Amino acid sequence: MKKITKRIITSYFIYFIFHVCLYAQGEANIWYFGENAGINFNDEKVKITKDGKLNTIEGCASICDENGSLLFYTNGIDVWNKEHTIMDNGEGLLGNKSSTQSAIIVQKPKQKNLYYIFTVDLYDSKKGLNYCIVDINLDNKKGSIIEKNIPLVAPTAEKVTAIRHKENNKVWIITHKWGGNEFYAYLLTEKGLDANPIISAVGEEQSGDSDNSIGYMKASSDGKKLAVAIKGKAIFELLDFDNITGKLSNPITIQMNEGDLTYGVEFSSDCSKLYGTVGNTNSLYQFDLKAKNITESKVLIGKTKGWAGALQIAPNGKIYLSDYGNDHLNCIYYPNKAGLDCEFVKNDIFLEGKKAQLGLPTFVQTYFDDIENLQKITTSSGKKIKIGEAFVKTILFDFNQFVIKPEYYATLNELVDYLKSSTNIKIDISGHTDSDGTEQENIYLSQNRSKSVASYIIGKGIDKSRVFYKGFGKNKPVLPNTTPENKAKNRRIEFLLIKS
Numbered sequence: 429m430k431k432i433t434k435r436i437i438t439s440y441f442i443y444f445i446f447h448v449c450l451y452a453q454g455e456a457n458i459w460y461f462g463e464n465a466g467i468n469f470n471d472e473k474v475k476i477t478k479d480g481k482l483n484t485i486e487g488c489a490s491i492c493d494e495n496g497s498l499l500f501y502t503n504g505i506d507v508w509n510k511e512h513t514i515m516d517n518g519e520g521l522l523g524n525k526s527s528t529q530s531a532i533i534v535q536k537p538k539q540k541n542l543y544y545i546f547t548v549d550l551y552d553s554k555k556g557l558n559y560c561i562v563d564i565n566l567d568n569k570k571g572s573i574i575e576k577n578i579p580l581v582a583p584t585a586e587k588v589t590a591i592r593h594k595e596n597n598k599v600w601i602i603t604h605k606w607g608g609n610e611f612y613a614y615l616l617t618e619k620g621l622d623a624n625p626i627i628s629a630v631g632e633e634q635s636g637d638s639d640n641s642i643g644y645m646k647a648s649s650d651g652k653k654l655a656v657a658i659k660g661k662a663i664f665e666l667l668d669f670d671n672i673t674g675k676l677s678n679p680i681t682i683q684m685n686e687g688d689l690t691y692g693v694e695f696s697s698d699c700s701k702l703y704g705t706v707g708n709t710n711s712l713y714q715f716d717l718k719a720k721n722i723t724e725s726k727v728l729i730g731k732t733k734g735w736a737g738a739l740q741i742a743p744n745g746k747i748y749l750s751d752y753g754n755d756h757l758n759c760i761y762y763p764n765k766a767g768l769d770c771e772f773v774k775n776d777i778f779l780e781g782k783k784a785q786l787g788l789p790t791f792v793q794t795y796f797d798d799i800e801n802l803q804k805i806t807t808s809s810g811k812k813i814k815i816g817e818a819f820v821k822t823i824l825f826d827f828n829q830f831v832i833k834p835e836y837y838a839t840l841n842e843l844v845d846y847l848k849s850s851t852n853i854k855i856d857i858s859g860h861t862d863s864d865g866t867e868q869e870n871i872y873l874s875q876n877r878s879k880s881v882a883s884y885i886i887g888k889g890i891d892k893s894r895v896f897y898k899g900f901g902k903n904k905p906v907l908p909n910t911t912p913e914n915k916a917k918n919r920r921i922e923f924l925l926i927k928s
Contacts, residue, residue, distance in 0.1 A: 454496030455535070456795045457743055460508075461488050462750065465782035467757070469743040470496040476780045481512050486738075486787035487523060487530025487586070491543060499564055500571055501789075504530030504547045507562070509570040515562070516572035522555045523547035528586035528642050528691075532790045537597045538618040541565040545573075546601055548588045551634075551641030556582025557603045557612070559621065580623065581605065581612050585634045587645035587656065592794040594651065594672045599792060602654065602669075606641060609633045611654075611667075613674035626674030632658055632665055632681065639689070644738060648695040649797040650852060653717070655693040655702055662688040664704045664715075666722065682715065682723045691786070694739035694747050696763035697796055698850060701770070703729070703747060703760065705736035707786075712736060712749060712758075712772060730772035732758055737786035741796045748777075750784040757784055764849070830876040832884055840881065843923070844888040855890075856924040857882050857897040860904055862915035867901060874899030881921055 457469045458477065462484070466477035482488055482503050490501035498510045504523015507515040523530035527548055536542040543562040549555040557580045566572035583606040590601045599616045609632060612625040634640050639660025646655050651671035657664055664682040669675075684690055684706060692705035702715040702722075710732045716725035732751035741747045741763065749758040759776035762769065832840070847853060859878030861870040878897035886892045907914040 454494050454743075455492050456490075456789075456791045457492050457496035458490055458498045458501075459740075459742075459789045460490050460501045461788050462779075462784040463782055465779045465784055467777065467779075474744070474777060476778070476782075478780060478782060479512055481508050484525045484530070484787065485785045486525065487527045487548075488787055488789050489531040489533045489545070489791070490789050491533040491535070499543070500533075500562065502531050502533070502545060507545065507571075507573065509567075511570060513570075515570065516567045517576060518571075518573055520577070521545065521547050521560060522549055522558045522577050524549045524553070526550065528644055528787070529588050529790050530586075530787075532588050532590055532601070532792070534590050534599050534601060534616060534792055536561075536616065536618065536620075537599065543571075544601075544616060544621065546588055546590075546603075548584050548586055548603060551583060551585055551606050551638055554582050556580065556584040556606075557588065580614065581625065583607065584612075585641040587641075587643070589645050589647050589654070589790065590792045591647035591649075591651045591669070591671055592792065600647075600651075600671060600674055602645070602647065604634055604645065604656070607633075607635045611676050613676075615674060628674075628676035630676050631656075631667055631679035632661065632663065634658060636660075643691050644693045646693050646695060647793045648699040649697060649741075649793050649795075650699045651794065653695065653699065655695065655704075657690040657693050657704060659689045659691055659707070662686060662690055664690055664693060664702070666702065666717070680722060682726075684713075692737055692739040692749070694741055694763075695793075696747070697741060697745055698764045699852075701763060701766070703739050703763065705732075705739060705749065707735045707737065707752075710734065710736050710751065712739075712760075714767065714770060716766060727767045729760070729768065729770060730758075730774060733775065735786070737784070738788040740788040740791070741793075743796070745796075748788065750786060750788050752786055753783055755779050755781065755783050830873060830880045832880055837884075840884055841888070844885055844890060847885070847890050847894065854894045854896065854926045855885065856926060857885075857895070858904075858922040858924070859897070859899040860918060860920050860922065861902050862905070862918040863902045863909035864915065865902075870901035871899055874901050877921060 460466045460480040460482045466480040468475040484503040488503050491499050507518030509515045531547045534544045545560045558577050560573050561575040563574050564571040585604040585606050588603045601614045611628045614625050615622045637660045642659040643657030654667045654669045662684045666680040667676045668678040688706045689708040691707040694703045712729045714727045719725035735752035737750040747760040747763045756775035757777040759773045761771040857878045859874035861874050882895050882897040905918040
């Protein structure tokens with residue numbers, strides 16, 4: 429690239445961008461639950477919010493925009509807007525305060541203003557699964573329900589979850605029929621909801637005693653697994669989910685002790701661990717999903733103060749656990765780690781006079797894909813990144829060179845460690861230059877710089893099938909090449925982390 433004398437140092441900015449295609453990751457940053465309790469994940473330190481109007485025993489849901497600003501929240505019956513007043517037409521939804529997962533909120537793909545609220549009632553109700561549509565642009569951006577209580581299937585168990593389709597521009601909404609073993613998966617696209625479900629008759633029946641309707645259902649964030657708690661049968665059920673076809677298969681029954689009342693379930697962000705609660709024994713368990721015998725991998729992680737309730741992974745990668753009537757939330761700090769290394773902390777967050785009950789908000793689970801591992805990478809300033817946000821690492825190179833200087837190996841090793849712990853991630857490396865030199869020289873140099881970084885990563889044990897590289901020369905500047913400072917910023921490597 430340059431035939432200029434011995435200026436030595438060029439600044440290279442490395443942007444690590446976690447590519448999630450359809451959504452950013454601020455949507456789950458504010459929770460409302462229990463007796464007017466709330467927490468906010470928009471800052472590095474979790475903050476308590478006490479402005480919520482929601483008071484419910486179990487199921488609830490909330491949603492923010494992509495930047496983490498509150499839009500609305502619900503207990504499945506009433507909907508509160510961002511100003512904590514009842515949304516226009518936001519009363520009389522068909523959920524129930526005592527339904528395990530009374531509601532979930534799903535943004536319509538490619539429609540920033542439209543949100544679907546799916547509700548499930550009690551097991552013995554004829555209401556089952558219904559939906560409403562919110563247009564958040566109405567009523568001075570506070571939102572209004574424009575379609576209400578549209579029926580889908582009844583009766584259902586008290587279960588609903590959502591996961592993105594493999595193509596990322598569609599979302600599956602899944603419930604379980606009451607009185608049989610059928611799962612119903614509905615596909616939401618930019619054209620609307622397909623009311624003809626994919627039905628999978630597989631696994632345990634949910635019928636008979638009311639306790640067989642109770643318990644959470646969660647999808648893994650990679651869209652490949654589904655976990656179900658069936659309280660009355662003392663079991664956790666694990667199934668494979670095909671997020672292209674919507675079909676469920678290969679059920680595994682994890683039988684707990686006789687008399688155990690299973691309730692909450694949640695996957696770790698790397699989808700290697702399953703957590704479940706047994707309410708009446710105040711117990712939290714971990715299961716290793718890579719073990720030959722998942723049931724025998726059971727580890728008692730800890731005990732709660734009261735009845736062990738819902739589990740929910742958060743934007744910070746931790747999993748929070750509610751127990752009935754407690755003015756604190758419990759926390760699993762490192763959910764991807766095996767056994768007691770996951771570090772369960774009892775009474776971790778004080779709710780400042782508010783109380784948790786059994787439930788925590790239900791979200792589209794793909795919001796939480798592999799965040800614990802991703803957040804091990806820091807910016808140059810040491811700040812933890814969030815999924816979907818670019819951040820900067822600075823690496824200095826000698827002039828007109830593509831050899832990585834040893835003092836910057838630590839920066840790349842941080843990325844290598846992430847790739848080793850996140851085997852479902854591939855990396856795309858792009859090299860760039862400024863405008864000095866010929867087109868051919870710049871293409872050659874940018875290719876060699878991206879190749880040198882790729883070779884380093886492969887040499888550290890990352891399979892070459894996961895590493896891609898290319899050079900763009902001067903063709904994609906981030907700033908006009910009008911000053912030496914701008915040119916330095918254009919001489920860069922960009923990384924794109926992509927789910928396999």
